[in-house]
Amino acid sequence: MPANQLSFRVEIRVTPREGIVDPEGQTIARALEDLGYRGVSRVGSGRLLKLELQAPSGEDARDLVTRMCEELIANPVIERYEVQIRSPETASP
């Protein structure tokens, strides 16, 4: 691996696109209500992906992750995604 690689922590959230049914979210909402939880609304479900990435820069990391999402991780017909990248400084707590 080239010496000038940095390490990033990436978190990708994939959620149903606006207008696409989210039966999972609905079911959880109903279950919470059945269990007596009040005041819960707008329940939405999604998938989470965490990974570590080696890249020369934060910009490269973001480019790479965006490509991954577009190509594989999210299906634009039904899903949208958000990416969070923690840079090497903040990566180690």
Add this chain to the structure above:
Amino acid sequence: MPANQLSFRVEIRVTPREGIVDPEGQTIARALEDLGYRGVSRVGSGRLLKLELQAPSGEDARDLVTRMCEELIANPVIERYEVQIRSPETASP
């Protein structure tokens, strides 16, 4: 609903507990590699839940969400969860 309720945005992330196999994460890692993405490691999959919650205070909100997680949303035998609560001030962008 009592007037003194505040509104919170909650995000819950559920991931496999340390040491529990994550076949989905493994498959995705392999797929990324097959697609030529280099420098990716520690791919982990999880579930995401977003909801809005009415509660008298941030502390109440956290208590409530913790109970929900323990009771319904995560199975502590194999999963861990993290909760993020955005308070009413920061909730509206």
Add this chain to the structure above:
Amino acid sequence: MKIGIVRFPGSNCDQDCHRAVDEGVGAEAAYLWHKSHDLEGCQAILLPGGFSYGDHLRAGAIARFSPIMREVIAFARDGGPVLGICNGFQVLCEAGLLPGALVRNDSLRFRSHPVRVRVEQTDTPFTSEYEEGDVLRMPIAHGEGQYVADQSVIDALESERRVIFRYVDELGQRTEEANPNGSVRNIAGICDEGRRVVGLMPHPERVVSKLLGTDGLGVFHSLIGSLQATGDGTTTQTTRAGDGPAAQAAEAPATHAPGVAEASAP
């Protein structure tokens, strides 16, 4: 005439498809390995059901990147007949050969039982032996079979008569109760613009014998008939140069009348 059946890791209806082709309608069936780059001269391709790559990420999401899928996509774009059943339908949608997507059943449960589907269109290589309006009984078995797409896509599918199968009741009526998974407009199967690529959720390959039901046989008879009618079936050679032996054009010219399925000894 040779029909290719793709095997992805996790495919589990591949053998059933094989049997439907060779025992069901007496044509030659060949497995195509997902890592291969060669369609081996097959004149039609079946993408079988199952859980390719464990359905991880999304059903069909990873399978579409298999080496063999590059060939299948090229083959389809050249007008080769391709049928995706269940997981195969999901793969076709992920690969962009068919529009829309299949998401979790509205019940959030896996559903497995016989359904009735109405044949909506007969001008595809997989439905030509049926009559429009035929009601077929075949099983479904899926967790993610709810067909969704943007309104504009649905409108186009309807106006271009590309909905091929619809869930109906015993009387052939499209009802809410007859819809097992919440699919928009009870859609069970669709085709592409060229009408050569078809995907459906129910399993015709499971009902091709006297013992288990015969309503699915027509899908395979249709394919054989349409390949015979077009002579060699495939229109163009789609194997990329240098990737294995050139696929032989079909050896047997169409000597049978269209629609007559005849056993061709392998």
Add this chain to the structure above:
Amino acid sequence: MSGSATRAPVIEITPELVADHGLSPDEYEQILEILGREPTFPELGVFSAMWSEHCGYKNSRPHLETLPTEGPLVVQGPGENAGVIDAGDGWGVAFKIESHNHPSAVEPYQGAATGSGGILRDVFTMGARPIAILDSLHFGSLDSPRSRYLLDGVVRGVGDYGNCVGVPTVGGEAIFDPSYERNPIINVMCIGILRLDDLMRGKAEGVGNAVMAVGARTGRDGIHGATFASVELDEGSDSRPQVQVGDPFTEKLLLEASLELIGRDLLVGIQDMGAAGLTSSGTEMAARSGSGIDIDVALVPVREQGMTPYEILLSESQERMLLVAKPGCESSVADVLSKWDLEAAVVGRVTDDGFFRVRDGGEVVVEIPVQPLVNECPTYTREGVEDPEVRRLRELDIAEYSAPISDQEAADALLTLLDSPSLASCRWIYEQYDTTVGTNTVVGPGSDAAVLRLADSGRGIAASLDCNGRYVYLEPRRGAKIAMAEAARNVACSGARPVAITNCLNFGNPLKPGTYYHFAEAVAGLGEGCRALSTPVTGGNVSFYNETPDGAVYPTPVIGMIGLLEHLDRVVPSCFRTPGSTVVLVGETGDELGASEYLAACHGVVGGAPPQIDLEEARRLVDFLVEAAERRLVLSAHDCAEGGLAVALAECSLGGPDGPLAVEAELRTDVPAAAALYGESQSRVVLSCDPETVEEIVALAAERGLPVAVIGSVGPPDGRFRLAAAGVQIDLELDRIHDVYRSALPRRMEKQAGLTT
């Protein structure tokens, strides 16, 4: 990644440590004697696992040894991964049952899923392609949220696993009783078919042959699962036992790769790394072959860093196998596995010195003679004593329930019984299972027995899982015989001849005399049943410590019966098919309400003696059913069981593929009405037939010495269900009872999603 396992600090073997490993001081003495020295810490772990109840059968072996295991069709009896019978023309049927009660009580989805995974591996390691799964489920009352949560998770777990691997789940049973609250019974049976030429066994032969670990990597999951399955679930403790997560995708790859390896003749032996993982698979394979095995844990591919030899030896990570390659075949084996994207590592060699030797890099950390480790686990025969409470319940005077009932009461009772989750339609469950993948399912769930195609032989395999725990609780020997007879009858109703069984013995803590009595008596009854019906045992499983704070679950010896059907096209369905056909009842209806579902569901009474069972008569009934099917005399045949004649008749009329069929029937009898309608007298079957063949059927039954009565007809156009007996008449609208029957489970289950409490 594999490397030297982390060097563990030397751990002193104290009496506490020995006790924590579930070994008694006497057992420890025996270990000292076998080794001639103190064990190392990993050695203690190995003994603990192999001498656990789960692997060593400490408390059950003496009884299991009384079961008949031989017969003309038995190719492989107990002692292998699965039993195998000869099905003719070179075909074999491999089958076995497994329990996953304790893991499922803690994590129902994964517990059930990993149970399915294990039993599939047991079958395909024999060289058989799995073609069907059956599941026997016993849960607490569905009024309890916990039970609903468990059922929901278990059904998803069984379903998702089989669905993904592509093996249909084709039958089973679902029984609900408060006795199973918090300790459900989840037994899964798998059936596979093979060419007998390809029969494979778990052997480790040939000095120097490579021992390979394949499939998933080894992690820290489920360490001491075998020991865990051997202790009671402790309410208070929060030291949550480790639960494993199943990966059916990897399992599917393992299945295909294993069958390819066996088909290409590259293996000497293969075994699942199930309970006690590498330890049990390695030592059992060596023990069967009288050989030794020498492995290096540093070569085992691991999932986590810093795993110690102890952990690697005892891990129960799923979807792993141990195999021994034929000489010179190692690289071909590796090629096949890599084709299926699976990892394989040579982790050791077969030796001839009879030792299980484990190295960690250079250092030997375990060196135990295989034979005593595997075959000399101490066994215990205890004194069983019947619990006085059980006797009191059995001897309860239930005469008052035979008092006359009105038409209305009779009808209400039928509705109550059809709404009882144990008797109601299981459709809600099996519609979550792929029942038709593989295109071998000729008769799927919802019938007395599932029937599968035996490749292209034109013959069929029938299978049924049965056990009524309430009977066994009240009178264990009789209850076990009834379970045997019922399983055989179910299979015979389809037209198949019952030929062999596998069994799963689910009991409470065997150290309690009352439980031990139940166990010993039930096994004795099982043996009697096997002998009378000529259905030997080819394998099985024992699950003890099924206890909750309220005591043991009902003793539940689940029988997995296998039958063979000569002509698949003569298979007999359970339910009425043809309007105008005649309804015939074979068998004697007695005044037997004891232990019935009627008493439990309608009167809240668990008591009385279970019905009489005459095994000789049960056998004649089986012969009759097989011959009637062979001669195509019957249109349907359904066994009378829980809920008695009234429920059996209702099931016949409700369960057909084309919707319910009306029926009108009358049973002439001196027996009081409640018993006539709802008593559970054994060896009875409801048939339907063409009116033309009635005489032949009556003659055939008489020839076999079986009572027979023509009781009614199918399909009057009025859409009603009518049954009269002993002066009482049930007359209900078909749609009404259909509704009750169909909605009993979904009504209870769909109102709530998964709870984790």
